[in-house]
Amino acid sequence: MQLKHKIVALGILPLVLAIAVICALVISLNRQLGDQQAQLIEDSILASKRAELKNYVEMAQSLIAPLYADGHGDASAQQKVLEELRKLSFGLDGYFFVYDRNGRSLMHARQSDLVGKDLWNMTDPHGLPVIQALLNSAASGEGFQRYAWNKPSSGQVTDKLAYVVMLDHWGWMLGTGIYLEDVERATQQARDEVAEGIRTTMLAIAAVALVAVLFVFISGMTLNVSEHRLADKKLQRLTQRIVSLQEEERSRVSRELHDGISQVLVSIKFQFELASHVLEKGQDRGLGILREAIERLGEAIGEVRSLSHDLRSSLLDTLGLPAAIGQLAAEFEQRSGLVVSYSNDGCDCDLVDGAHVSLFRIVQEGLTNIERHAQAKSVSITLQGCEGAVRLTLVDDGIGFNVAQVEHRQAGIGLRNIRERVEHFGGRFVLTSVPGRSELDVLLPINPNPR
Structure with missing residues (x-):
């Protein structure tokens, strides 16, 4: 990977990581808020249903109070009470039921096939012994019990909230219940709204992140291009300086050769020619001219040595x-x-x-x-x-x-x-x-x- 790509990556990766952490925090917090909101909705609806169920049972108790309180408690009075309770209903699936202390069904307004059966050990899909739990709630005075039961109108097992009381003189348990499909719908709607909010938030964050990443990427590439151009200019100037220095050094060496060594060598050449001409004539001064030429040749050698030394000192090696x-x-x-x-x-x-x-x-x-x-x-x-x-x-x-x-x-x-x-x-x-x-x-x- 090239350096410029590494720089861009180092600029983008921390930003992407920060955005990912922010997204994770937003999702976690929104889910917590969604769960809290769904729980508040469920608690609010259940509270209203508890009050509604209690009113229904109190209404049923007031209806059967004359027969229950006359003190006879014979089979005829009990049958009349069961008939009256069978007629009571509210809504499509609102009805009353009656069980004895042993879990035997005495009356069920919507499921008559259960009447007379011992349901003590019957459990719902969650493994809860329904009748036992209802009897315990009635005996403790709490009255409310949540369980799963077959809904008559749909034939499907649905969560249900019941309220039961004990008719102690007869050993009966009287109760009614409300199915909780609306609670499930309300809480699911709240969770769906939270999920939609999370999706919207994520899309917004993704859009902002994309813009930020593009901005960082474009800025990095622009900086890289700018630095690349600046480096090219510096390289061009350096190259030009190297060429100029080479030319200066060549010019210096050329001047040294032309003004120094070249002139000395030309002078030596003339002296050797003169000495040769004089010696051909048999004149004695030719030897003196040769000696002068040899001295000048020594000077030329010194010039060469000096020039060589300037270029590279032999002692250095x-x-x-x-x-x-x-x-x-x-x-x-x-x-x-x-x-x-x-x-x-x-x-x-x-x-x-x-x-x-x-x-x-x-x-x-x-x-x-x-x-x-x-x-x-x-x-x-x-x-x-x-x-x-x-x-x-x-x-x-x-x-x-x-x-x-x-x-x-x-x-x-x-x-x-x-x-x-x-x-x-x-x-x-x-x-x-x-x-x-x-x-x-x-x-x-x-x-x-x-x-």
């Missing part, structure tokens, strides 16, 4: 960096007339490939800048090894300069190239300057894997 810098300091002192002091601790540390050349070029460039601009009288060069690094220091007593202005110049090799050399090897470069003292301090790391 043979004797190492400390000796090469020492020779460079001596030649600079002889050429410029400045007082140069050079010290090193004799440590030729094992640097990474190319670092020796870079330090040599840094000294070379620093001395050139001092000669051209510093107006100094003395220069101090120090090369020493320290823990894990090599330190190079150049100090002069010149007029000083503004470091910020010099480092921000766009043209020339100068200090900018020195900084680039140091940064290439992961080193440290510090430059300070005040009138009377300018210091260039370079620190390069030692090769972690010495040969």
